[in-house]
Ligand SMILES: Cc1cc2nc3c(=O)[nH]c(=O)nc-3n(C[C@H](O)[C@H](O)[C@H](O)COP(=O)(O)O)c2cc1C
């Protein structure tokens with residue numbers, strides 16, 4: 001059990017005199033100062049008119065928590081269990097590719113920070129560092145692998161096996177990014193980090209991928225990645241195929257339609273991530289938090305339901321848990337921490353997020369994460 005006095009870290013932040021930004025807007029503004037225009041634009045922006053990006057945050061604000069008091073919440077326990085593993089907090093770090101655009105230490109810094117706080121790190125297929133580099137840097141801390149299916153599926157198979165070998169605990173198949181969303185900021189900035197070679201960590205170290213290339217020069221590697229990652233034929237047969245390959249839990253990330261949630265279960269998925277990819281894929285797509293209740297109704301407790309897109313604060317975690325999520329993924333805020341102060345910046349973002357989550361659960365009247373289900377939520 002994690003015993004906590006949430007007020008301790010609140011007071012600590014007050015007296016420490018350190019000047020780390022608080023709150024998502026401040027984090028974003030500070031990160032903007034540290035990043036190149038292109039990298040910041042890539043990270044912050046959404047697809048199209050950014051309707052979904054904006055709604056992700058606005059939708060959370062449409063829900064209000066109705067707290068209950070006089071329950072003795074002195075022993076708040078934020079731990080959860082997923083697929084037989086106990087985690088200390090109800091959140092994981094979302095897979096974010098190409099983190100070298102944000103900081104030279106990229107995923108190494110993030111995985112180390114996550115390990116320090118016992119928060120699982122989900123490594124992207126397109127990470128700047130490889131599965132093996134991240135494992136060496138972060139040891140046995142919990143890690144999951146996010147898979148972008150390759151047109152040459154021997155490459156996907158190889159990466160799944162590498163993740164298994166490295167002791168990763170789950171495979172997250174992203175289903176919403178078989179092509180890129182219409183990202184105007186990147187077009188404006190003429191910026192594609194994938195083209196510039198920031199997403200090569202797992203490819204340059206993959207013998208199966210390397211064997212498909214005419215030459216191992218930067219241009220061939222990038223071309224090879226692009227040819228594999230654009231994969232509009234992705235369909236349910238690939239999920240069935242992945243199911244045959246691995247005994248690790250499989251989660252489908254990008255589920256928004258309740259019917260797809262039902263099919264995910266039918267296809268043998270062990271979990272789903274309700275997500276619109278942080279508004280970066282289909283502009284106009286529904287907010288994760290708005291569709292969550294319809295999805296949990298269909299899933300009916302059969303498999304864990306995780307959620308991301310728009311989580312910025314501890315109170316957002318409470319809302320997601322109350323509306324039926326089993327855990328959430330934190331996205332952009334940790335990337336901004338990385339931009340601001342590398343590993344230390346990520347640690348600080350995670351630390352504040354943990355504490356704000358604890359305070360928010362306690363002040364809502366929940367002692368355990370499961371109690372959050374009973375929190376009364378009203379929608380404006
Ligand atoms: C810069 C950036 C890169 C991302 N790269 C990946 C990726 O490689 N794989 C993936 O499944 N999702 C990726 N995502 C989506 C995140 O996993 C997550 O769904 C999203 O960030 C949630 O939205 P939020 O950050 O606004 O909360 C990326 C998101 C950002 C911001």
Ligand SMILES: O=C(O)C(=O)c1ccccc1
Pocket residue numbers: 097126177194199277280
């Ligand atoms: O930017 C993204 O959201 C993303 O998922 C991605 C993945 C691979 C390459 C470039 C972007």
